[in-house]
Amino acid sequence: MSETEKPAGDGERLARLRRPATAARKAAAPPPPVEAPAPTPRPTGTTTMPPVGGDNVLLAVNGLQKHFPVTQGIFFRRQIGAVKAVDGLTFSVNKGETLGVVGETGCGKSTMGRLLTRLLEPTGGQILYNGHDITHASTHQLRPLRREIQMIFQDPFSSLNPRHTVGSIVGAPLKIQNIDSPENRRRNVQELMELVGLNPEHYNRYPHEFSGGQRQRIGIARALALRPSMIVADEPVSALDVSIQAQVVNLLSDLQKEFGLTYVFIAHDLSVIRHISNRVAVMYLGKIVEMASDTDLYEHPLHPYTHALLSAVPIPDPEREQKRDRILLKGDVPSPLNPPPACRFHTRCWKAQEICRQTEPPLLEISPGHQVACHFPEEKDLVG
Amino acid sequence: MITILYLPAVDAFGLIAPRLRVPPAGVLPGLPTGRGAVTAPLDVAGDVAGSQPGALLDGVSSKSIEGRSLGQIAWIRFKRDKFAFASIFVILLLILFTILAPVLNKWIGVDPTTNDINNLNIDTGIGLPIGHFGGINGSHPLGVEPRNGRDIFARIDVGARYSLIVALASTVLSVVLGTFFGAIAGFFGGPVDTFISRFMDILLAFPQIIFAIAIASVIEGSKSGGGLWTHIILLIAIIGFFSSPYFGRIIRGQVLSLREKEFVDAARGIGASPGRIMFRELLPNMYGPILVYSTLIIPVNILFEAALSFLGVGIPPPNPSWGSMLSDATGSGLYQIDPWFAVWPGLFIFITVMAFNLLGDGLRDALDPRSNR
Numbered sequence A: 001m002s003e004t005e006k007p008a009g010d011g012e013r014l015a016r017l018r019r020p021a022t023a024a025r026k027a028a029a030p031p032p033p034v035e036a037p038a039p040t041p042r043p044t045g046t047t048t049m050p051p052v053g054g055d056n057v058l059l060a061v062n063g064l065q066k067h068f069p070v071t072q073g074i075f076f077r078r079q080i081g082a083v084k085a086v087d088g089l090t091f092s093v094n095k096g097e098t099l100g101v102v103g104e105t106g107c108g109k110s111t112m113g114r115l116l117t118r119l120l121e122p123t124g125g126q127i128l129y130n131g132h133d134i135t136h137a138s139t140h141q142l143r144p145l146r147r148e149i150q151m152i153f154q155d156p157f158s159s160l161n162p163r164h165t166v167g168s169i170v171g172a173p174l175k176i177q178n179i180d181s182p183e184n185r186r187r188n189v190q191e192l193m194e195l196v197g198l199n200p201e202h203y204n205r206y207p208h209e210f211s212g213g214q215r216q217r218i219g220i221a222r223a224l225a226l227r228p229s230m231i232v233a234d235e236p237v238s239a240l241d242v243s244i245q246a247q248v249v250n251l252l253s254d255l256q257k258e259f260g261l262t263y264v265f266i267a268h269d270l271s272v273i274r275h276i277s278n279r280v281a282v283m284y285l286g287k288i289v290e291m292a293s294d295t296d297l298y299e300h301p302l303h304p305y306t307h308a309l310l311s312a313v314p315i316p317d318p319e320r321e322q323k324r325d326r327i328l329l330k331g332d333v334p335s336p337l338n339p340p341p342a343c344r345f346h347t348r349c350w351k352a353q354e355i356c357r358q359t360e361p362p363l364l365e366i367s368p369g370h371q372v373a374c375h376f377p378e379e380k381d382l383v384g
Numbered sequence B: 001m002i003t004i005l006y007l008p009a010v011d012a013f014g015l016i017a018p019r020l021r022v023p024p025a026g027v028l029p030g031l032p033t034g035r036g037a038v039t040a041p042l043d044v045a046g047d048v049a050g051s052q053p054g055a056l057l058d059g060v061s062s063k064s065i066e067g068r069s070l071g072q073i074a075w076i077r078f079k080r081d082k083f084a085f086a087s088i089f090v091i092l093l094l095i096l097f098t099i100l101a102p103v104l105n106k107w108i109g110v111d112p113t114t115n116d117i118n119n120l121n122i123d124t125g126i127g128l129p130i131g132h133f134g135g136i137n138g139s140h141p142l143g144v145e146p147r148n149g150r151d152i153f154a155r156i157d158v159g160a161r162y163s164l165i166v167a168l169a170s171t172v173l174s175v176v177l178g179t180f181f182g183a184i185a186g187f188f189g190g191p192v193d194t195f196i197s198r199f200m201d202i203l204l205a206f207p208q209i210i211f212a213i214a215i216a217s218v219i220e221g222s223k224s225g226g227g228l229w230t231h232i233i234l235l236i237a238i239i240g241f242f243s244s245p246y247f248g249r250i251i252r253g254q255v256l257s258l259r260e261k262e263f264v265d266a267a268r269g270i271g272a273s274p275g276r277i278m279f280r281e282l283l284p285n286m287y288g289p290i291l292v293y294s295t296l297i298i299p300v301n302i303l304f305e306a307a308l309s310f311l312g313v314g315i316p317p318p319n320p321s322w323g324s325m326l327s328d329a330t331g332s333g334l335y336q337i338d339p340w341f342a343v344w345p346g347l348f349i350f351i352t353v354m355a356f357n358l359l360g361d362g363l364r365d366a367l368d369p370r371s372n373r
């Protein structure tokens, strides 16, 4: 089974496999917006945006925080600090759209994903799913929510239990949530496998018998099994070979069209999410520094950090690739244990002024749907 | 849980080889160190064999591994370790020897507790065995004890029964206790972990032999006086209890590293209960280390039992055990005149301990090839 031989005919297979139930759901879900949906405008000058309450909003997050305590001591553990992995996120995700989230390693993307799927308990803030507050929902209350929000994991090797067969991995959600009878399970699982482009005859194989790309497909099948409305994909292709990344991204976007899925798609560079996202949020050290529609962000990036990320995206045209500015960030992301005060980016920003070290720039809406947190926002043409 | 109880117990009665030859799918392979046994290149476009876990495959030609499970690969590796492979046969022979003890003794016409002074040279005053090599002759294959004239062969094979029963049963106990508490400590963490871990540290720092002697003498002095089986159960309890922290620590470490794997998050993400995560997700990944370390704890427990019997708080006389035979030989100083008296039990303890150690090492290398690199 060669990964590269796989034909691009995923859409066709999806059409064949469409089931009445999912077709109905699809019809009910609004089509993915072509243009970026404009969030309700807010007066400039406020620092936090109340979660948007519109009909179209599936998930709204307000001031979300996750601080991991750092403790010391053998018998009595004292807290000596906190890793501020996620420190005040406010955004919303509309039904059927894809929100891309980018940022360097360690800036809290995975932590955010785990908070949204409530694998972690937030330290502060609020998460509203479909209008319900799930911020501190108990394990018991979360059970039905699991059918709604699913996650695709970053590491195709550690995300599949090496002791379980593909059949039992993909079938586990069905079993745990009592979705189907054991007699039908094999058929359901094989249908799911086919849906994500796996050979259903490999039902009894173990994860080690598959390549990274195929393993990621197994993870996708597991996430799809409960027919969720929303999927948080945590760098689903970062660990994969470049030649396979596109196939997996295409599969995800075909599935989105098929089932009207809402995605939060996490990546560490802008090139991967360019084609799948409707809106993009740029994260730095636990905070959103810029959020805009896909086209706005690529064509009119405002934050210096976004500029740096964009300058790393390769341009297909070699002539322009030669001529353009390259921004190389110096140093690593500072430790979230002790983030720089005021603007967290000032230690690496080439435009930093005194005010950047004194006052934190609020996340402000500069133009409709385009928010940025910088004292000196400036447009820069980096991608063209 | 049942499987853990089952493995060493079943193996003790001679099923090691068949179990290893056809390992239940997913039971044996790979110990979860680091990223687990699977460190294949991230994406191998190619056939299935190309994406097999790299570490396990070292030296196994890629042709020969096609379509093999991790268990089969581990078995191939195990077979290449000649010493470990031979140790299986030694252990099987030993177990057969133990089971057949009554039959053998009847056939030869010997008994472990019958004093036979006809074979002793009363003239020496001490009662040394008549003949060379500790009195080996047609009716006494390994000679007789000095002073009592009891048959050494019969005492060795019946003693093997008690030594192995105590060692295996206490290993099962320590595996069960160790797995249970180690898993709870690792899984729940926090204060639970602190409490269990400190308790295990205390147990490890405890003067176990002295404690065992104290308990045994209390039983000795009690009304029941302590029959053979009371002593055996007591030995099992003491040895099992005190060797469980070794196991508990290993399991705790395993759970700590497994708990961080994304497949655990994935299980929680679909609504799995803590029980399911513990038993269905984590435990199957620990069968490898459990098997290896229980094999390695068996010889330690054999020596522990021998030590206790040697000190006189083990199997009560006149029942034989390897440790008390050694004690009889050395305690009376008789081994200086009749070394064969001490050689036989010593040799059997040595061979048994060696065989289990080699088996354990071989299993570890086969299941986790990176552990000794």
Ligand SMILES: Nc1ncnc2c1ncn2[C@@H]1O[C@H](COP(=O)(O)OP(=O)(O)OP(=O)(O)O)[C@@H](O)[C@H]1O
Binding pocket: A068, A083, A084, A085, A103, A104, A105, A106, A107, A108, A109, A110, A111, A112, A154, A268, A336
């Ligand atoms: N359970 C935890 N306990 C303590 N610190 C944690 C924990 N999980 C994450 N962190 C810390 O939080 C920060 C953000 O981690 P996170 O995994 O969310 O980053 P990320 O953006 O997903 O990075 P990557 O691109 O490498 O996946 C890191 O500094 C990390 O060390």
Ligand code: SF4
Binding pocket: A303, A304, A305, A343, A344, A345, A346, A347, A349, A350, A351, A352, A353, A356, A361, A373, A374, A375, A376, A377
């Ligand atoms: S606020 Fe200042 S330091 Fe921060 S990104 Fe803007 S210019 Fe740079």
Ligand SMILES: [Mg+2]
Binding pocket: A109, A110, A111, A154, A234, A235
């Ligand atoms: Mg991450």
